[in-house]
Amino acid sequence: MRIVITFLGPRYREGPFVPISSLDRDIESHLADKSVRYTSGRRLVVGALAKGGGPRSAAELHSDLHPRVPLSSLYRSLTVLQDAGVIVPHFSAHGITRYELAEWITGHHHHLVCLECGAVEDIDISPGMEARVRNLVDEMAGLVSFTPVSHTLEIEGRCSRCK
Amino acid sequence: MRIVITFLGPRYREGPFVPISSLDRDIESHLADKSVRYTSGRRLVVGALAKGGGPRSAAELHSDLHPRVPLSSLYRSLTVLQDAGVIVPHFSAHGITRYELAEWITGHHHHLVCLECGAVEDIDISPGMEARVRNLVDEMAGLVSFTPVSHTLEIEGRCSRCK
DNA sequence: AGAAAAGTGATAACGATTCTCATTATATGA
């Protein structure tokens, strides 16, 4: 799923923002429920994440958003948005954390990781298959009295381009 | 699978090591094939990883191995062993990388990640359950003509201690 | 408006990991 959130409203310090996508409105009310302010800086971060075709690192976001969102504010926004459940961290090599919009925004999906070219592709599956995944997860967690909250099924292999 | 590799041989700088488990001998020949030396420091790192019930971070390994393996050597050993395919990195929050023995040594398993305390626990499942996982993986990969090589099912939630 | 609470931005501090370099151990071949 590719989501683009565009801000038509006036710029930072020039007035209130006008959310144009229903998604942005969803995020707005989601944050309001948690009494977390949806400030201009946070909107810019969400917008940059929504534009991207995959998880983005703080450095990538900073180069996109520079100089409107300084690095320290960017990190703070990422923390706030993560705590509020709007974005989800994805940890990778070299201690780099990449973020993407939470699954309630983008939809639940899994990942195909190509061992050849390193590309990570989202894969959506049918509700039936997803139910089978969830059953397995619940059974596995039950074996050791672990309370599952979410799961990640990643398939490593060779993508169609690298075959 | 729990593996314990014990070194009966004399200590560091006191003579050659005597591998006592067939697993250690497997690793030895695996490294020999790649002309990577299986030095005493590297043996200690492998031994510490073999004892643990899940992926261990460099800091954890260091506190186990201190002062026999200094931090800089520990990191170097981890890099060498990873490049040689003996251990596998697992990236998690706060830029921490945890390592575990590769699946050709430990056998295939999945992970339970506690969202509260960050602990990662290995979970072995029955062949029947694993077959169900593999079926799902094959079906999912088939949807987009991806050739699966391996898969990782990670369950995030709350462990029994943090409940 | 005025006070309190939250957010911001520049910069310092922090911590995990990597690099440097002098020293030591191992392997190869005369």
Next chain:
DNA sequence: TCATATAATGAGAATCGTTATCACTTTTCT
């Protein structure tokens, strides 16, 4: 075996992503 080349080691400095600090600004509440 000895000589010598090659690789590994250990201590500490350097690096880099991320967090904390603090003075200042903005927003919210009364």
